[in-house]
Amino acid sequence: QVQLVESGGGLVQAGGSLRLSCAASGRTFSRYLMGWFRQAPGKERNFVAAITWSGTSTYYADSVKGRFTISRDNAKNTVYLQMNSLKSEDTAVYYCAATHSGTYYSTEEYDYWGQGTQVTVSS
Helix, strand or coil: CCEEEEECCEEEECCCCEEEEEEEECCCHHHCEEEEEEECCCCCEEEEEEECCCCCCEEECCCCCCCEEEEEECCCCEEEEEECCCCHHHCEEEEEEEECCCCCCCHHHCCEECCCEEEEEEC
16 A cells, blocks of 8 residues: 655746655555656646656656656655746646556556645746
8 A cells, every 4th residue: 555645836937847746655665656647627637757666767748858857766755756947738736646557657557646736837
């Protein structure tokens, strides 16, 4: 069992930066692939970024490549999402999630979800 709690969201101007954190409980955190997803009002929840258990491989949605960076610290049971050059279209609730599956981009493959943190980018 893994419990996830996101933090770090807020209101930022376009072009600014935020760093999201996702703190996990459970001794097996390091065995999970971790992902970030986001959901804008009235839209589906979409993949943003993912990182393998070792941290050696990362994956990004095309819309955030070059602007967002995912990382993890297994000693702290925490995964991060550094978001730079934010745009108004990045406004959404951001969720972190954990999976044993290698299919990192599908919401259906994730076993555990956090409650989400709101990111609002003003233009």
